Amino acid sequence: MLEIKNLHVSVEGNEILKGIDLTINPGEVHAIMGPNGSGKSTLALVLAGKEGYEVTEGSVLYKGKDLLEMAPEERACEGVFLAFQYPVEIPGISNTYFLKSGLNAKRKYQGLEQMDAIDFLQLVKQKAKLVEIDEKLLKRPVNEGFSGGEKKRNEIFQMAILDPDLGILDETDSGLDIDALRIVANGVNKLKGPEKSFLVITHYQRLLNYIVPDIVHVLSEGRIIRSGDKNLALELEEKGYDWLKKEAEQVA
Amino acid sequence: MSDEKKHIEKLANQEYKYGFVTDIEVDAVPKGLNEDIIRLISEKKNEQEFMLEWRLKAFRQWQKMEEPHWPNVEYPPVDYQNIVYYSAPKQQKKLESLDEVDPELLRTYEKLGIPLDEQKMLTGVAVDAVFDSVSVATTFKDKLAELGIIFSSFSEALQNHPELVKKYLGTVVPYTDNFFASLNSAVFSDGSFVYIPKGVRCPMELSTYFRINAADTGQFERTLIVADEGSYVSYLEGCTAPMRDENQLHAAVVELIALDNAEIKYSTVQNWYPGDKEGKGGIFNFVTKRGACRGFNSKISWTQVETGSAITWKYPSVLLQGDNSVGEFYSVALTNNFQQADTGTKMIHLGKNTRSTIVSKGISAGKSQNSYRGLVKIAKKATNARNYSQCDSLLLGDKCGAHTFPYIEVNNTSSKVEHEATTSKIEEDQIFYCNQRGLSTEDAVNMIVNGYCKEVFRELPMEFAVEAQNLLAISLEGSVG
Numbered sequence: 001m002l003e004i005k006n007l008h009v010s011v012e013g014n015e016i017l018k019g020i021d022l023t024i025n026p027g028e029v030h031a032i033m034g035p036n037g038s039g040k041s042t043l044a045l046v047l048a049g050k051e052g053y054e055v056t057e058g059s060v061l062y063k064g065k066d067l068l069e070m071a072p073e074e075r076a077c078e079g080v081f082l083a084f085q086y087p088v089e090i091p092g093i094s095n096t097y098f099l100k101s102g103l104n105a106k107r108k109y110q111g112l113e114q115m116d117a118i119d120f121l122q123l124v125k126q127k128a129k130l131v132e133i134d135e136k137l138l139k140r141p142v143n144e145g146f147s148g149g150e151k152k153r154n155e156i157f158q159m160a161i162l163d164p165d166l167g168i169l170d171e172t173d174s175g176l177d178i179d180a181l182r183i184v185a186n187g188v189n190k191l192k193g194p195e196k197s198f199l200v201i202t203h204y205q206r207l208l209n210y211i212v213p214d215i216v217h218v219l220s221e222g223r224i225i226r227s228g229d230k231n232l233a234l235e236l237e238e239k240g241y242d243w244l245k246k247e248a249e250q251v252a
Numbered sequence: 253m254s255d256e257k258k259h260i261e262k263l264a265n266q267e268y269k270y271g272f273v274t275d276i277e278v279d280a281v282p283k284g285l286n287e288d289i290i291r292l293i294s295e296k297k298n299e300q301e302f303m304l305e306w307r308l309k310a311f312r313q314w315q316k317m318e319e320p321h322w323p324n325v326e327y328p329p330v331d332y333q334n335i336v337y338y339s340a341p342k343q344q345k346k347l348e349s350l351d352e353v354d355p356e357l358l359r360t361y362e363k364l365g366i367p368l369d370e371q372k373m374l375t376g377v378a379v380d381a382v383f384d385s386v387s388v389a390t391t392f393k394d395k396l397a398e399l400g401i402i403f404s405s406f407s408e409a410l411q412n413h414p415e416l417v418k419k420y421l422g423t424v425v426p427y428t429d430n431f432f433a434s435l436n437s438a439v440f441s442d443g444s445f446v447y448i449p450k451g452v453r454c455p456m457e458l459s460t461y462f463r464i465n466a467a468d469t470g471q472f473e474r475t476l477i478v479a480d481e482g483s484y485v486s487y488l489e490g491c492t493a494p495m496r497d498e499n500q501l502h503a504a505v506v507e508l509i510a511l512d513n514a515e516i517k518y519s520t521v522q523n524w525y526p527g528d529k530e531g532k533g534g535i536f537n538f539v540t541k542r543g544a545c546r547g548f549n550s551k552i553s554w555t556q557v558e559t560g561s562a563i564t565w566k567y568p569s570v571l572l573q574g575d576n577s578v579g580e581f582y583s584v585a586l587t588n589n590f591q592q593a594d595t596g597t598k599m600i601h602l603g604k605n606t607r608s609t610i611v612s613k614g615i616s617a618g619k620s621q622n623s624y625r626g627l628v629k630i631a632k633k634a635t636n637a638r639n640y641s642q643c644d645s646l647l648l649g650d651k652c653g654a655h656t657f658p659y660i661e662v663n664n665t666s667s668k669v670e671h672e673a674t675t676s677k678i679e680e681d682q683i684f685y686c687n688q689r690g691l692s693t694e695d696a697v698n699m700i701v702n703g704y705c706k707e708v709f710r711e712l713p714m715e716f717a718v719e720a721q722n723l724l725a726i727s728l729e730g731s732v733g
Contacts, residue, residue, distance in 0.1 A: 049688075098689070
């Protein structure tokens with residue numbers, strides 16, 4: 001699904017990612033943990049194709065294609081979805097209209113027929129139930145006046161509608177209370193499948209109680225310093241990141 | 253240069269889609285303006301004496317006036333003697349039906365997607381098409397006539413209902429009003445006339461499409477709409493013009509009169525040739541539009557979507573004379589490349605309990621300049637008058653300008669005036685967010701701009717709203733940064 005090799009990324013001349021290697025196979029859920037400023041969000045944004053994130057070295061293959069060559073909307077149409085850490089507001093455009101445009105852009109790219117309003121509405125009802133989002137929110141302008149939790153839930157709802165092959169969650173759990181966290185996680189779990197992969201970026205272990213990862217990576221200062229199974233997350237929760245950092249320094 | 257900027261520039265560099273010239277025989281008077289020309293125009297139109305007198309008075313007034321230079325626009329001096337003041341498509345005889353209209357003319361409408369035929373009937377739109385100053389076809393007349401509604405070209409109204417025209421012409425915009433209105437009063441060749449009788453609700457949207465065609469022909473329409481007591485009408489005005497190198501002057505006058513409990517809704521989509529990307533050519537649009545809420549509880553609502561013209565100078569206004577009357581102004585003005593727009597409204601509160609709402613959305617792209625200029629005036633006797641104004645500016649790129657000139661004059665302490673203004677840019681994060689959901693940058697920009705204009709678009713009749721959105725998309729091709 002995704003094959004990242006020796007990825008170096010600079011933002012405004014500062015190297016943030018210093019050689020990332022990461023392979024995600026179809027059906028796998030990977031978690032990335034790490035302290036503030038370690039480069040977690042940079043990784044998410046560079047995969048989505050945000051401007052200003054310069055790849056200085058390395059490669060990223062997505063379904064065998066060069067992901068870095070693609071425009072952001074092309075990546076989206078190819079099935080890469082990023083649930084944003086800070087979703088933006090788009091005044092005057094209803095959430096459903098926005099999503100219908102996105103979905104139809106994707107369908108057009110795939111050579112599929114445009115989905116009409118009636119079918120789309122049915123899809124919306126079905127997915128809204130799945131992620132337990134209030135349908136009233138869907139008629140409101142995109143994220144405008146949404147609470148932090150509502151915005152995050154809306155991201156997961158959008159992910160459910162667009163049905164990506166690779167879902168990247170950038171600290172979707174931050175700012176969520178425990179109930180919202182459970183709902184978001186349930187949503188993700190229901191979207192999982194043998195051909196679907198997820199990259200879950202989080203600060204805290206607690207999300208991983210609900211979305212159980214196949215592999216956990218620890219990112220520190222732009223490098224993956226440790227990978228392991230879900231128990232690594234528990235260990236981190238207990239001991240913090242410092243012991244790993246020290247270990248990494250000793251190895252270096 | 254970022255990809256977005258490049259994209260925006262590409263969009264901005266798109267050619268005007270409606271730039272074509274119709275080859276049609278034109279009957280025109282010689283260039284220039286003097287009393288003889290005015291007599292000639294009046295004679296060609298077979299007008300009554302009062303009309304000629306009025307034109308001449310306007311002309312004499314105009315000669316004493318100076319072109320206004322206070323708007324925030326710049327343009328080379330206009331040589332008023334180098335303009336043809338009248339041109340009409342040559343017609344051999346009076347037309348009985350659409351079949352007799354010059355097919356070339358009909359094809360022009362087709363190109364513009366304005367079907368002057370059954371389609372309009374099916375959609376319930378009656379069209380009074382103005383092509384270079386003279387109406388060539390009118391539909392739905394019979395149906396409207398049954399209700400006593402008069403919807404015709406101005407010339408026809410002068411022939412058939414001179415008493416009505418005489419009673420209302422110039423009562424809202426007098427021939428002394430301003431330089432361009434006086435010029436129009438002297439030389440106007442045609443336009444539309446609407447009269448809705450007492451208690452009648454006009455069952456369909458009345459629609460006129462204007463189109464400037466003959467080279468160097470100034471276009472001076474005059475529209476007069478009278479809504480008698482308790483009546484209602486919704487009027488649509490839309491236009492496009494073919495590509496021309498020389499600037500074309502356009503100075504229209506629109507007068508609206510609403511009597512007791514009457515309501516007029518006037519919607520405009522304006523898409524005249526804005527000039528090319530170097531700023532060459534384009535229409536100079538100097539329009540005087542004003543409505544008088546003369547009656548108790550009357551209402552006049554202006555909605556405009558302005559995307560065309562090299563220069564726009566236009567302030568659709570409402571005189572709130574009747575007690576409890578309501579004035580509204582909803583505007584989207586988009587400028588791109590070297591376009592300049594100085595537009596806004598005047599809400600003059602004269603009666604008690606009068607209310608007005610102003611929602612103005614300016615969008616500037618390219619190297620354009622976009623100004624909102626508005627006056628809210630509460631007269632001494634306008635007890636409990638209320639106004640709410642919202643003026644927003646959206647900048648696409650960093651070479652354009654947005655300006656706001658709100659004037660507020662309050663002479664009655666019981667009134668309430670609110671003014672809100674914002675200036676914003678499309679955030680790169682918004683575009684990226686849309687990209688990430690699969691939308692191209694172009695679609696993203698269109699969507700964000702449409703969202704920004706929502707409050708105005710929802711005031712437009714349905715089919716017009718769709719047209720407006722498309723127009724915005726076309727006009728924006730090549731902007732945002």
